Amino acid sequence: MPVIPDNHFLTDYSQKLKELIFLSHPVNKNDEQIVSISQEISPIDLLVFLAMLKPENQVSFYCENQRKQEAVVAIGAIKSLEVKNERGEMNGRYNRFQQCQNFIEDNQDNIAFEDNLDSQKIPYFFSSFNFLEHSSDNYQAFPQAKIFIPYLQLVKKANNYLVIVNTYHPKKSPELNLIKQYLKQDFSQNILHYYHRFYHSQSTPSRYTLEQSNYHNFTDKVNHSLKAIASDKLTKIVVAHALEIKLEENFNIIKSLTNLRGNHPDCYIFCVGNEKEEYFLGASPERLLSIQDRQLVTDALAGSAPRGKNDYDDSILGENLLNSEKEKREHQFVSDYIFEKLSIMGLSPKRASLQLLKLSNIQHLWTPIYAEIREECNPLEIIAQLHPTPAVAGIPIDIACEEIESYENFDRSLYAAPIGWLDTNGNCEFIVGIRSALIQGNYARLYAGAGIVAGSKPDQELTEIELKFQALLQALV
Ligand SMILES: C=C(O[C@H]1C=CC=C(C(=O)O)[C@@H]1O)C(=O)O
Incomplete structure (x- = not known):
């Protein structure tokens, strides 16, 4: 006993x-x-x-x-x-x-x-x-x-x-x-x-004020991006938005993480804290790089639909996603990009077939990609090549990053960025920091983004990011 x-x-x-x-x-x-x-x-x-x-x-x-x-x-x-x-x-x-x-x-x-x-x-x-x-x-x-x-x-x-x-x-x-x-x-x-x-003994924060939602900024950015796509400057861009909220008391990090963990059993729950008690946390479904005993796995994850209210609705939404020409195009850019990058590194990648990744609030098009690691390759070298993928930036990557920098009126910080660990033997696990928030005391900046390609509709993209924000809000407040 x-x-x-x-x-x-x-x-x-x-x-x-x-x-x-x-x-x-x-x-x-x-x-x-x-x-x-x-x-x-x-x-x-x-x-x-x-x-x-x-x-x-x-x-x-x-x-x-x-x-x-x-x-x-x-x-x-x-x-x-x-x-x-x-x-x-x-x-x-x-x-x-x-x-x-x-x-x-x-x-x-x-x-x-x-x-x-x-x-x-x-x-x-x-x-x-x-x-x-x-x-x-x-x-x-x-x-x-x-x-x-x-x-x-x-x-x-x-x-x-x-x-x-x-x-x-x-x-x-x-x-x-x-x-x-x-x-x-x-x-x-x-x-x-x-x-x-x-x-x-910890109190539960309940009331929050929305400091900024400015969703019209988001649809403006989508419209701007669609013009850039129509003029062939870009083929795809991931437009992100930041939602700023304030509580009367400080956010409770442990409770937020406990909620995220309960609500999103199929995601990586993560939190990075600095010396000033500022935290970056979230529930990300996206693996950037996992290496275990020389077996590399990465995810091409792009293309989204909501979950249905019942099994029937859900399977219809899933089927539509799998058959949507626009969503598949958005996804294919990511899959091809990762495949090509790994091939250039001499890694002979193999792709699993396109499938649905069903999460508690949303479903995605998903292609897991595998490769075997050669001895000389180190994980951070691979991450340097892969980040940012077109699932979080766009195509061409450099132009998409320039647009993101000049058009987004907030710093992405760790949003959509590599977060992970390594051991002393070449194993690692890195995720992409999406579905995430930066917490500073009683202030939080929530991040969500959506991939824009020719044929994207601003209203539908707005619905997608609202869905992503909702999941975070439920856990944080
Ligand atoms: C950039 C985000 O999601 C990416 C990952 C999966 C699906 C996505 C999409 O369908 O737009 C995005 O590419 C985000 O959630 O902030």
Whole structure:
């Protein structure tokens, strides 16, 4: 029988653990080795782990795929790299990915693994990139590229839960032994029990004010894009819109993520937090790049329809989507682009047949694309080639990005951008940060976009982005 200690101890437990891991941490002087220790624990909700163990003003990363029963949480940065604005840089489009790759190469041999940890298969590098490699905004919540090794992480694979602490405390030091003892003390029970009290004491935000909806801006942008398409400047462009809302109190990040997870079991639920308690979160159905044991998978995802109110309506909507000449064209641009990019890299990609991806609120045309990785290929090199795909930018890519920059009156930040993790062995999982929002205290900017091709109708595109916003609003407020 597990003994549940009294509340004083429980409060103390997570507090003390945070102190040991984050506060009383030695400063790295001469690029010392990072010592990595791990402990298998009994099951715990990763959001509980995040809520209870993230100290204020520490960076964080969370990504969960319920279908695959996989999730990761990373808290604090023991080592990190930020790449700021790259306008005017030579080869700026690829440089930020290259810099992050260099960071991995410089650090991956500098981690000493204790225990029998199969370190090769564990995410160690957590990363996010802004949609564009530069920005004209004075303030940016997230830099153009960021990669970090965390102090504390939790990795879930099916029913296995592994806590990892990365530290500069020397091997066999008393501090390291103390941390190990703490991790062994019925960790999950201790964290969970106190969390229930914490969670129920949080208020539920309800009322919000719409700071800006300006949907006419969106339809204006669609009309403008249709003209650019008619004049052959572009073939496709993804027009995005930002909805700004304000609450009376701060957004509750953990509750929002819990709601997103409940409402969107087929999506990746994700959240990236910076040192200023600003968060970028969402429920994305789109995988940019997954590599596991040299098997690469990516998604061509474009073309949308709502879900039906009953099975019959739903299958009609699905059939219409599969047979729509305009939606298929919009989709094909994406599929061909990804296929071509992977082929140019010498990866011999293979496409599955076109299918429907049915999500709780929307359905999409979907072509999974597979390839086998050669030894010399590193994941960030592939991401540099793939991002942005025409599912979030357009065709031709460079012209679409120029239009996006000059016509969108907001910074995309991490919207539609690569967010993911890598291990020390070439495995990775990166998603595309769509169906997402930037949260700063009681303010949120929600993002949604729609692909525009010849034949797109502004009203229908507006309905599509309203559907996407609705899903986010339901989770956030
Ligand atoms: C750019 C977004 O979605 C993309 C992914 C799937 C379907 C899309 C579409 O049908 O327009 C978009 O290409 C977004 O949701 O903000």
